[in-house]
Amino acid sequence: MIREALDDAGLTIGDVDGVCYAGMATGLAEYLGVHPRFIDGTMVGGSSYQLHVEHAAAAITAGLCDVVVSVYASTPRSDRKRGQPQQFGPQPGPNPMFEWEMPYGLRLPMGAYALAASAHMARFGTTSEQLAQIAVSTRQWAGLNPWARYRDPITIDDVLASPMVSSPLHLLDCCLVTDGAGAFVMTSAERARDLARPPVYVLGAATCGDHQMISQMPDLTTTAGAISGPAAFAMAGVGPAEVDLLMGYDSFTITALLHLEDLGFCAKGDGGAFVADGRLGPGGSFPMNTNGGGLSYTHPGMYGMFLIAEAVRQLRGEAGDRQLDGPEIAVAHGSGGVLSTMGTLVFGTEATR
Amino acid sequence: MKLIEPSSTPLTEPFWDATRDHRLLVQWCLTCDQVVFYPRDVCPACLGGELEWRDAAGTATVAAVSVQHRAGPGRDDVDGPYAVALVDLPEGARLMTNIVGCDPDDVAVGQAVQVHWHPLSDGRNLPLFEPVIADR
Helix, strand or coil, X not given: CHHHHHHHHCCCHHHCCEEECCCCHHHHHHHHCCCCCEEECCCCCCCHHHHHHHHHHHHHHCCCCCEEEXXXXXXXXXXXXXXXXXXXXXXXCCCHHHHHCHHHCCCCCHHHHHHHXXXXXXXXXXCHHHHHHHHHHHHHHHCCCCCCCCCCCCCHXXXXXXXXXXXXXXXXXXXXXXXXXXXXXXXXXXXXXXXXXXXXXXXXXXXXXXXXXXXXXXXXXXXXXXXXXXXXXXXXXXXXXXXXXXXXXXXXXXXXXXXXXXXXXXXXXXXXXXXXXXXXXXXXXXXXXXXXXXXXXXXXXXXXXXXXXXXXXXXXXXXHHHCCCCCCEEEEEEEECCCCEEEEEEEECCCCC | CCCCCCXXXXXXXXXXXXXXXXXXXXXXXXXXXXXXXXXXXXXCCCCCCCEXXXXXXXXXXXXXXXXXXXXXXXXXXXXXXXXXEEEXXXXXXXXXXXXXXXXXXXXXXXXXXXXXXXXXXXXXXXXXXEECHXXX
């Protein structure tokens, strides 16, 4: 995957002097034969790759390194077929989760998101039909992506008729379990100018986390994206109205709905009404997750890398049948843990840098 | 009902010991004069170390609920669907728990609940909650 990303950029492994990996990054560096001057082992779940971009941009700007790679690959679907299910949850050892959450049998991760959905429904009147519309619109996009795992159209009734997993979330409110991999290469704007492809620019980046366990989330209806989103927009000097594409982490339908509100695309509590007219889908007024999302394209466990890949493809005009009409600003907003750590990236093109 | 029995640490032993007597304790920060939950060595608001255990009333309000239709960690499908909830104590703490003593699909956000002690294998009790009598 790193080779493909470097080939795409017109760089070689010898150019790489920075490595990001959501785990023990030195192992990746050794495997690749890289002696990195910049190492980032940030691991916060699915939004780790948003944080890698943020940290790499800061490191390159500060002169710590010139070319950074980050990679993600995971095969949970194949593992499951081989009878090796991946565990989501705490590792053995002293951990408050074992005392204060595990005894209650909450299915993770979906149960945590179900609790957020429950609170959102009770407080704002959000309906299962409105959440289902997010899955329906996202599946429409997946139909245009030949790589998507599920491409056949679905209806709101299909979502509501799918098995209830953790109420109020149905099976089709939940992301897939697939194999998948991705990588990105980052360098300075100056160096990128002469490389193989038109560069995509990081205009803004910000992080905020506000809990680890769902029982400690300060407000189940507002994520830390309400902090990271405005901060990233402020750095970029753009606002929500100027965004041509939102790649919003959709581990579950409720996850995407919370991003729409917290990043300011609609008011808090209005997410259900905002999505209900199908505006998120192909031909709609607010395209979201044009690759088909975690809900229908792919979700190997930590999906944030794919948000970045699709934002870059769209801004370069390489998205095939699902290509938007000349997008200039794309947001890749990742969510890690159980709505725990949000990373917002604002990307632009030569025209908007 | 099969479940994962909670571990404990020296720090949290007072909490679990009190459950043997059906007492629900929460930590109180004497510096901030506010509740601390889950238990810690220091208050997460001020990092003060002067924390004391206080009895909670044992009542709560449902803040969020999700019925698990397939068994979660440690549970058995033969026990059927069950309600996992976050509940708010009047003392200010939020706990994860199960709501028992009613149809799990009938549990609603805003509902008043009270503690229901579920015996564990070592004499401790796990704090579950049930609808208050007037609501049943």
